[in-house]
Amino acid sequence: MVKTLALLSALLLVSGCTGSLPFTQAEINNSPTANAEMGSDSFNYDDFAGVLKTHVNEQGWVDYEGLQSNRQQLDKFVVAMSQVPSGTYEGWNEREKIAFLINAYNAFTLQSIIDQDPLKKSIREIPGVWKIRKFSLAGQEKTLDNIEHQILREKFNEPRIHAALVCAAVSCPPLRTEPYTAAQLDFQLDEQVRIWLARPQGLQIEREREKVSISAIFDWFGEDWVPSYGVKEKFSGNERQRATLNFISRYISPVEAQYLEEGNYELNYLDYDWSLNRQN
Structure with missing residues (x-):
């Protein structure tokens, strides 16, 4: 760009979404x-x-x-x-x-x-x-x-x-x-x-359980974030996972971004709900 x-x-840009009003x-x-x-x-x-x-x-x-x-x-x-x-x-x-x-x-x-x-x-x-x-x-x-x-x-x-x-x-x-x-x-x-x-389909941070869950999209296409967001230290997981977490950290609150950087949590991918995104 x-x-x-x-x-x-x-x-x-305004303040991060998780932990604040979306x-x-x-x-x-x-x-x-x-x-x-x-x-x-x-x-x-x-x-x-x-x-x-x-x-x-x-x-x-x-x-x-x-x-x-x-x-x-x-x-x-x-x-x-x-x-x-x-x-x-x-x-x-x-x-x-x-x-x-x-x-x-x-x-x-x-x-x-x-x-x-x-x-x-x-x-x-x-x-x-x-x-x-x-x-x-x-x-x-x-x-x-x-x-x-x-x-x-x-x-x-x-x-x-x-x-x-x-x-x-x-x-x-x-x-x-x-x-x-x-x-x-x-x-x-x-x-x-x-x-x-x-949204809960995108990111869930459960600090009391030391657990972070992110969309399966970050699993399927994790390599797409490596060129711009790859990092050798900080965060949790392998190269692709650290890159996606580094990306995510740019869009959440500073407190939660720091939590992600520290890497003291279990990283999971959320189950994908393929039900039609239709209005009820």
Whole structure:
């Protein structure tokens, strides 16, 4: 990220999430940065913004029934992403590409869920949803796994994407009520990490039991944090685990960050709840 955005993000950071009041989507959407114009982006996200605002609540749960019966705006957005020429996409800067790909992944996931009639109880019940079903994106055919593993994880050193890619499960990070944009990307990704770690599906620190539990996502993709957050001393566990804990420590209270650094606890990965992230 360019230095100016990094500086802006640092100025906007607020106190850690665990042990303090977590952010709500309403607070995020009412912030000056969140309401900044999206005009600097090379792609229009208005249709996806309408989908998220209408069908995602402040806790990040999705009204899939409502979206299924009123899907025109989502389908229109998916078509628009398919019509971006590959040369146009290649000419975008890194922030524009990352925002576009995150939004594509989340939109394609929503579409995959509502294409099932009746709705499945879990995305895992949809055959081939990650590896076989293809979507048209910027002039190419891509699967969800292509977008996540062969593009976002492989071409960009940005582990915060794991707080933004939502695979429609309860244990996933919450879905935002707004799309990602290049203009706001650094701020949005930092906020997403804080929101994710404030939830019991992201991080649990039990000092009285000398136990720390973190999302299984940190286990599945732990190597993604090593290049930027790898550390030989401090924290607990192997190289991948220390890197993820070092990353997590940047987004929690100073007291709890110090506790993680001391490493006097048992580290565990939380069970992953694949139930659909639907509104009750």
